[in-house]
Amino acid sequence: MKQTPVTAIKTRGGSFVELELAGKEIAxxxxxxxxxxxxxxxxxxxxxxxxxxxxxxQEDRFSLLFQIVGQGTKLLSQLQPGNTVSVLGPLGNxxxxxxxxxxxxxGGRGIVPLVFxxxxxxxxxxxxxxxxxxxxxxxxxLASYLASFSPSCVLSCEEAVSGYGCGTVLxxxxxxxxxxxxxxxxxxxxxxxxxxxxxxxxIPFFSGVPVEVSLEARMGCGFGVCLGCAVKKKxxxxxxxxxxxxxxxxxxxxxx
Amino acid sequence: MNxxxxxxxxxxxxxxxxxxxxxxxGREMVPFLDLDRVGAITLKGLSVMPWEGNPPPRIxxxxxxxxxxxxxxxxxxHRFVQDDLSWLETVHTRVIANVWGRTEEEYxxxxxxxxRLERIDAVEVNVSCPNVEKGGESFATNCRVLHQLIGxxxxxVQKTLLVxxxxxxxxxxxxxxxxxxxxxxxxSVTNTFPALAVDSERQCLVFERKxxxxxxxxxxxxxxxxxxxxxxxxxxxxxGMGGIMKTEDALEFLLxxxxxxxxxxxxxxxxxxxxxxxxxxxxxxxxxxxxRLDDLIGKVR
Ligand SMILES: Cc1cc2nc3c(=O)[nH]c(=O)nc-3n(C[C@H](O)[C@H](O)[C@H](O)COP(=O)(O)OP(=O)(O)OC[C@H]3O[C@@H](n4cnc5c(N)ncnc54)[C@H](O)[C@@H]3O)c2cc1C
Ligand SMILES: Cc1cc2nc3c(=O)[nH]c(=O)nc-3n(C[C@H](O)[C@H](O)[C@H](O)COP(=O)(O)O)c2cc1C
Ligand code: FES
Numbered sequence: 001m002k003q004t005p006v007t008a009i010k011t012r013g014g015s016f017v018e019l020e021l022a023g024k025e026i027a028x029x030x031x032x033x034x035x036x037x038x039x040x041x042x043x044x045x046x047x048x049x050x051x052x053x054x055x056x057x058q059e060d061r062f063s064l065l066f067q068i069v070g071q072g073t074k075l076l077s078q079l080q081p082g083n084t085v086s087v088l089g090p091l092g093n094x095x096x097x098x099x100x101x102x103x104x105x106x107g108g109r110g111i112v113p114l115v116f117x118x119x120x121x122x123x124x125x126x127x128x129x130x131x132x133x134x135x136x137x138x139x140x141x142l143a144s145y146l147a148s149f150s151p152s153c154v155l156s157c158e159e160a161v162s163g164y165g166c167g168t169v170l171x172x173x174x175x176x177x178x179x180x181x182x183x184x185x186x187x188x189x190x191x192x193x194x195x196x197x198x199x200x201x202x203i204p205f206f207s208g209v210p211v212e213v214s215l216e217a218r219m220g221c222g223f224g225v226c227l228g229c230a231v232k233k234k235x236x237x238x239x240x241x242x243x244x245x246x247x248x249x250x251x252x253x254x255x256x
Numbered sequence: 257m258n259x260x261x262x263x264x265x266x267x268x269x270x271x272x273x274x275x276x277x278x279x280x281x282g283r284e285m286v287p288f289l290d291l292d293r294v295g296a297i298t299l300k301g302l303s304v305m306p307w308e309g310n311p312p313p314r315i316x317x318x319x320x321x322x323x324x325x326x327x328x329x330x331x332x333x334h335r336f337v338q339d340d341l342s343w344l345e346t347v348h349t350r351v352i353a354n355v356w357g358r359t360e361e362e363y364x365x366x367x368x369x370x371x372r373l374e375r376i377d378a379v380e381v382n383v384s385c386p387n388v389e390k391g392g393e394s395f396a397t398n399c400r401v402l403h404q405l406i407g408x409x410x411x412x413v414q415k416t417l418l419v420x421x422x423x424x425x426x427x428x429x430x431x432x433x434x435x436x437x438x439x440x441x442x443x444s445v446t447n448t449f450p451a452l453a454v455d456s457e458r459q460c461l462v463f464e465r466k467x468x469x470x471x472x473x474x475x476x477x478x479x480x481x482x483x484x485x486x487x488x489x490x491x492x493x494x495x496g497m498g499g500i501m502k503t504e505d506a507l508e509f510l511l512x513x514x515x516x517x518x519x520x521x522x523x524x525x526x527x528x529x530x531x532x533x534x535x536x537x538x539x540x541x542x543x544x545x546x547x548r549l550d551d552l553i554g555k556v557r
Contacts, residue, residue: 001526001528001529039525044319044320044321044472044473045319045320046317047317047318047319047320047321047322047472047473047525048315048317048322048524048525049525086526088288088527217312218312218313218314218315218316219315220314220315220322220324220524221278221523221524221525221527223284223287223288223527224280224284225277225278225279225280225284225285225300225523225524225527226277226278226315226324226326226524227277227300227309227314227326227329228314228315228324228326229312229314229315230309230311230312230314230329231312232311237308238306238308239308239309239329244284
């Protein structure tokens with residue numbers, strides 16, 4: 001299988017890693033919200049590739065940002081420039097790109113696809129506000145990814161940290177929303193843990209505006225053949241498949 | 257170099273097949289490989305009516321393998337015809353329809369529908385399905401029930417008829433004898449191996465259905481043994497599969513007598529791998545002074 005060279009790797013705090021890979025084609029065609037499947041092991045351990053969202057693209061390279069949570073991400077964190085990995089992608093549907101105004105809501109590592117989306121909005125001159133919340137101070141190392149959007153960002157941390165709103169990303173969004181009516185044609189974009197989406201499904205505000213959420217699921221293939229990434233549909237029976245029908249869905253579409 | 261191989265009346269341009277459930281309905285593979293160059297593709301298992309499959313989690317990784325509990329989710333025959341059939345007409349390779357049912361009647365229904373489609377070259381019957389009329393026991397585990405099922409399907413299928421068996425097939429020798437008598441054209445060996453995964457963190461079983469099917473390199477030696485045993489019990493042609501990741505794995509199955517091989521779980525990790533195996537087999541034949549695939553098949557007894 002074709003191998004992709006690592007061009008740079010940087011650790012961000014104790015548990016996050018930014019990985020830059022060579023890839024003209026992926027850089028050229030990727031849209032915000034899409035992901036790649038990346039092989040972590042050289043042998044069969046781990047056996048399956050891992051899905052990771054696309055953080056940014058340059059001319060002939062693209063970057064991923066991941067949290068080390070298990071064997072696969074640990075091995076990926078040990079790569080060196082010049083090493084190669086196998087990559088499939090870009091995969092999945094991606095976000096819609098032409099709202100009149102956008103609200104971005106990210107929890108923790110859910111920041112990844114929304115950074116890519118925010119840079120698209122910035123280039124396209126689409127106004128947006130970016131809410132990002134983390135559980136603890138350690139995750140705040142990722143705040144540097146929001147530096148170029150800083151006037152439009154609202155940051156919060158569940159631990160009390162000076163300079164940050166205290167509480168969840170949804171508490172800071174809710175207080176902002178009371179004084180900031182959205183214009184028609186606005187959309188909300190969200191990525192974060194399932195618990196965040198579950199709370200959003202209960203907040204009346206989010207049923208009055210289109211909300212696009214980027215889901216995570218355990219994946220076998222990432223391109224629609226194994227049917228392993230099933231998530232229950234909200235209406236009617238049956239499942240959607242995160243890799244092929246998503247990873248971006250409308251909030252009311254899915255049972256979380 | 258002649259890589260042609262035969263499964264009863266069905267001739268394949270080469271012995272490398274994509275296994276059911278790991279290549280969708282074909283179209284999903286197009287970004288990764290040229291389907292015209294594989295020996296055949298086997299469609300995801302289809303039933304007459306759509307079937308929603310099992311609740312997640314559906315996939316669990318093990319050492320050198322994957323456990324799946326997809327539960328045969330599929331869009332049903334009619335949506336398959338609407339969505340995929342005309343596209344499949346543009347593909348120049350053999351298409352094998354993998355079929356299943358929850359009752360004998362459902363099996364016969366889907367087999368008959370597939371048999372009428374010109375684009376379908378062969379019908380592969382997955383017999384490792386729960387039989388709702390027999391309290392959910394697999395069709396494969398009851399020799400008498402299986403015999404009757406296969407006989408009934410043969411009567412409605414004019415095309416090449418393949419039966420896909422696995423480690424749970426009861427009374428192997430007897431089963432293979434009646435498959436021969438009923439006029440089955442070939443056997444696909446093997447389906448996944450029933451296996452269990454335990455989550456020690458949450459102190460529960462990983463899968464809601466408890467048992468899931470293990471596939472991938474972890475099962476290759478078990479699959480080889482099953483193919484080997486089947487080879488010695490019947491003359492029916494065999495599609496060997498189970499953990500094939502590369503050329504050498506494919507050669508092992510061919511050497512012990514499989515007429516063709518299928519790549520399954522490997523497609524999930526490297527969807528283009530089948531097209532490395534085809535020239536891999538060819539180079540091996542050249543290197544060993546053989547000029548036909550037939551010289552290789554069954555060389556190891
Ligand atoms: C479309 C998509 C995009 C993603 N983008 C990113 C990203 O940009 N950055 C990032 O850091 N991560 C992202 N993820 C998550 C990432 O894929 C996983 O964290 C990674 O696969 C874990 O691999 P591992 O081998 O390190 O951990 P594993 O050893 O596989 O898992 C570690 C622990 O997490 C559990 N686990 C793993 N996956 C799931 C799941 N889906 N649901 C519940 N539990 C699970 C395991 O059971 C285990 O306890 C994304 C996931 C998807 C589906
Ligand atoms: C995700 C997945 C889905 C599968 N779906 C089917 C199916 O629908 N019908 C069938 O007969 N076999 C199905 N199989 C079994 C494979 O076709 C194959 O027999 C088995 O996985 C062993 O080969 P492998 O180790 O190369 O995967 C499936 C396997 C996997 C991993
Ligand atoms: S991960 Fe295989 S279908 Fe989605």
